[in-house]
Amino acid sequence: MATIKDISKKLGISVTTVSRALNGYSDVNEETRKRIQKAAKAMNYRPNQIARKLVSGRSGIVAMVLPDDYGITTRDIWFEIISGLSSEFSKRDMDFVLNVSARENILGVYQRMIDRGTTDGFIIIAPVKNDPRVAMLEKHKVPFVIHGQAEQRFDYAYFDIDNYGLTRRSVEYLIGLGHTRIAFVSGPKEHGFVTHRVKGYSDALRGHGLEPKSAWIRYADKMSEDFGLVSAIQILSRGGEVPTAFICGNTLIAKGIYQAAASLGLSVPNDVSVIAHDDALPDSRAVSFDPPLTVTRSPLRDSSAPLADILVRRIQGAPLSELQVTVPDQFIERRSTGEPAR
Amino acid sequence: MATIKDISKKLGISVTTVSRALNGYSDVNEETRKRIQKAAKAMNYRPNQIARKLVSGRSGIVAMVLPDDYGITTRDIWFEIISGLSSEFSKRDMDFVLNVSARENILGVYQRMIDRGTTDGFIIIAPVKNDPRVAMLEKHKVPFVIHGQAEQRFDYAYFDIDNYGLTRRSVEYLIGLGHTRIAFVSGPKEHGFVTHRVKGYSDALRGHGLEPKSAWIRYADKMSEDFGLVSAIQILSRGGEVPTAFICGNTLIAKGIYQAAASLGLSVPNDVSVIAHDDALPDSRAVSFDPPLTVTRSPLRDSSAPLADILVRRIQGAPLSELQVTVPDQFIERRSTGEPAR
């Protein structure tokens, strides 16, 4: 592999100048730069990343650590995230290191990677309250970006959708249709996004003089079709008042609720309206539900590029204030929502 | 972070000796070594991998590139492989870089990674005939290991199960039970493992004076439940002779065949025997089929460690002859196979 020295020797130009020419510094004559670039291309020169890292202190390597169980949803979510991130970092000429390990070893993996010091930064997904990963990375001053918001604090880089607003708008929309009894089926309590969604849901209800009922708020360990099915049947077959609408943490839960409704002889949307948040995974398409599902939509795939950007800029030392991004989602009205029966 | 120099300075011992002490060379007094080790621990010294790599010429990084479509089976297979490999390399203090990209860009990704030169070696999975990835890596003399065997050639490192023997034994077993009409539903023709399996299947039949019928050999683009279902129905509802047994490339196909049998009012194993190859993915457990599925079994998970070993040794320059491994599988007789009806 050609090195910078080879170019320098061949052209009779100092190593310094070659380096600076190739790195776009302004203190080299445009003509010399051209010559150098031409030679570099001719000799198929590629900067040795290792050497570069030794002096710059950076490796161009970022990492993500995943649990080997399904996590809160399905492997499809992991895969979607992995795909997006790996290709985004690849575009930026960085290496995306993945480690999948047993949940109980994850902190150990972080420790080892931090110790080895080959990793410029980490991406953290599915943050929980007082996330120990965050604590560890902060302690060692390793840059990271969180997908989602874990804490009430705001001194870290994150990218998130507007979880609060998303349920808030769903509730407003349903109330607008005439609903007053609205259930919410979401994910595990300890996850930040769930907290925010519940708050958005509750605030919206209270804003219209309705008091949220705890029996109508369900927290899944795993946001699956099964959980949607079970929750809906439990909620709908309990004595007394039943909800006329369901808000779902994802489309899988919605699918379970469709099934529950069918099993109970109820129709969507005539008897129950259903609305879900849609991560737009390639496999479960809300539009091909029957009836097509009304959603708040923010494609998971769209988070990859911003996450990569934020992490890169964090590594370069950009101020935190620029690295805290919340994006709006899209509200898509379809046929799973309508006026309540009576 | 403490460096070797800090230790050297603190102890008044040369950098060389510190390095050699820590790396277990014999030309350092045991007592000095103790002192150095103690100091290293006290100062929380971790060798800087990057610096180490600069001199050794290796990066400690291996990579795998995957297509972003489902590939021949499901994402679960990818995830299983990724999990296994990433944790194996992690154990070896190496970084596992993953890149998921559109199928048509994969060669470009390889090219870029090769050019950057930060990758010590690659793992190639699901090889096809005249695989362009193999050609490219060979051309650039980059070490790699193949999961499976792609070619008739034998001058590359690979790890594989005995695909030929696996179908061969399945056929022998079924013939032993009295079957003479046996179908085989497998994966895409261009994949090496399919070729080998078909050969094992055909050879076994011919060995007993039976001629394989091309109508009873099915090649799936995607080894899915759907393909099993469709294939079985097509084969079983065709006029004339129908098979009394099915051999399946994986358990998903078997599941499809179970469903086809049920739909056609046929019983497993009374009307059709079913036997499959089982990669032992955590989600689809052959033992909980109804009836439990007879399989040739070789857990995909078990291939991670050997693959990692082989690649590491390839990178270190071990001779190819030691790096070509085929492992036997386990034959597990369950209740999906029996004597043919008449």
Add this chain to the structure above:
DNA sequence: ATTAGCTTCCAAAACGTTTCGGATAGTTGA
């Protein structure tokens, strides 16, 4: 004619290791 400033270049140091080729002192063998 001097100073200041700009453009263009470069030698050398630095990053943190490993490794090469000794050097020193003590011990052994003849």
Add this chain to the structure above:
DNA sequence: TCAACTATCCGAAACGTTTTGGAAGCTAAT
């Protein structure tokens, strides 16, 4: 006593970059 070993240590070079701190030459302003 001298040569040959052995055990233990070390200086310096090397890996391929980037960065620091000028230097040289030229132009423009004073």
